[in-house]
Amino acid sequence: DDLVTGVQTCALPIFLMANTQSLPSAETSSKQKILVLGAGVIGLTAAIRLLEEGYDVELWTKDMPLDTTSATAAAFWDPYLVQPEEDAARWGKVSYEKFGELAEQGEESLGIGERTMVLAQRTDTDPLWKEDVNGVVDLTREQVMQALGTKELPEGITRGMQFQTWMVDMPKYLPFLMKKFEELGGTLIQKDVGNIEEAHASHDVVVNCTGLGSRDIKGIEDRTLYPVAGQIIVLRRGAEEILFFDPDGDSADKPNYVVPRGETTVIGGTAMVDLGDTNPNEATRSEEHTSE
Numbered sequence: 001d002d003l004v005t006g007v008q009t010c011a012l013p014i015f016l017m018a019n020t021q022s023l024p025s026a027e028t029s030s031k032q033k034i035l036v037l038g039a040g041v042i043g044l045t046a047a048i049r050l051l052e053e054g055y056d057v058e059l060w061t062k063d064m065p066l067d068t069t070s071a072t073a074a075a076f077w078d079p080y081l082v083q084p085e086e087d088a089a090r091w092g093k094v095s096y097e098k099f100g101e102l103a104e105q106g107e108e109s110l111g112i113g114e115r116t117m118v119l120a121q122r123t124d125t126d127p128l129w130k131e132d133v134n135g136v137v138d139l140t141r142e143q144v145m146q147a148l149g150t151k152e153l154p155e156g157i158t159r160g161m162q163f164q165t166w167m168v169d170m171p172k173y174l175p176f177l178m179k180k181f182e183e184l185g186g187t188l189i190q191k192d193v194g195n196i197e198e199a200h201a202s203h204d205v206v207v208n209c210t211g212l213g214s215r216d217i218k219g220i221e222d223r224t225l226y227p228v229a230g231q232i233i234v235l236r237r238g239a240e241e242i243l244f245f246d247p248d249g250d251s252a253d254k255p256n257y258v259v260p261r262g263e264t265t266v267i268g269g270t271a272m273v274d275l276g277d278t279n280p281n282e283a284t285r286s287e288e289h290t291s292e
Contacts, residue, residue: 019074035060035203040070041170043209044177050207051184052072056115058203062213063194065174069211074232074259077166078116079129080247081228081271087129096132098164103262111172115260117165118147120157120246127161135164148244154256157246169261196220212276229275232268 032055036047039061050057065071077096082088103112118139119127130136144160145153181188193199196219199206208214214222246256253273259266270281 015054026033032056033058033203034205034206034207034211036207037061037198037199038068038209038211038213039065039178039188040209040211041065041073041174042070042176042211043207044181045087046207046209047186048177048181050183051181051186057186059186059188060191060193060199062190062210063189064190065178066077066171068174071120071170073170074257074261074268075168075228076117076243076245076259078117078119078245078247079127080245080255088184089132092129093132096129096166099168103166108190109172111169111263113167113169113255114164115167115243117163117243117245118144118146119161120153120248120256121159121161122156122242122248122268123158130161130163131291133163135162137162148242154246154249156248167243167259167261193217196212226274227276228274229270229277230268231270231272232266235265235267237265 004138034050034055034057036043036050036057039059043061045064047057047059061068077092077099079085079088079092094286100111102110103114116135120197123136139147139160139162141158142230144157145151147162162198172268178188193210194217196206196208196217208217208220210217212225214220214225215225243260244256244258253271255269255271257266257268
């Protein structure tokens with residue numbers, strides 16, 4: 001039996017499966033049954049890619065797509081908190097190009113749109129993926145302020161980079177993925193997997209996309225996984241069509257970002273390591289309102 005593990009570290013799909021060399025060929029193994037665990041954006045994407053390659057795919061999930069962590073993502077393309085950096089750049093390139101292909105379909109129901117993004121920089125080091133994105137313009141600190149229409153910036157920002165990124169409206173995108181999964185012949189069963197042997201008992205290959213759920217599945221119990229909590233505020237008003245992201249922020253656990261989403265604007269945020277509580281923290285909420 002094969003077990004391919006995928007951990008969701010961001011809200012955007014990779015469109016590239018790791019360890020595919022361990023999977024049997026769809027042409028020579030038509031009777032092989034593949035099971036994907038988890039119906040977040042990573043699980044649905046993995047299932048779709050396998051179906052497109054001709055495999056027989058079933059998906060088990062504890063939570064339906066709109067009830068997963070993926071549904072709450074801001075969400076925009078930027079390889080953030082993904083390691084190793086070299087692999088993240090390679091995966092990011094594939095995703096960036098795929099989102100472009102989907103956007104060209106012109107279907108508003110997909111929830112994908114192009115946005116201008118200003119990435120704050122505090123060092124002279126450029127991201128490895130800089131050559132893989134469109135519309136790159138290097139900015140001085142003054143030009144960053146001018147692009148954002150502000151006279152102030154957080155301390156430490158010395159320059160910036162402007163480029164075109166992809167915004168994804170997850171409440172629209174997840175149903176799109178689910179519909180595509182069903183159209184390709186995939187089968188979804190809502191159930192909680194307590195033991196990985198249960199999955200292997202009925203399937204030849206198991207692709208694990210349960211994220212933090214892997215810590216509690218008997219037979220995996222991966223305690224090296226940990227949550228990173230992000231708390232945001234959603235304003236009931238639109239912002240300019242420029243997305244601002246300062247990944248380092250005031251500290252490693254407090255990135256700054258402003259994400260325009262049409263009629264609303266998402267501002268944040270936090271990146272609190274090993275915090276699994278999904279309830280809003282009142283102290284953090286007060287800080288974010290003050291920053292606003």
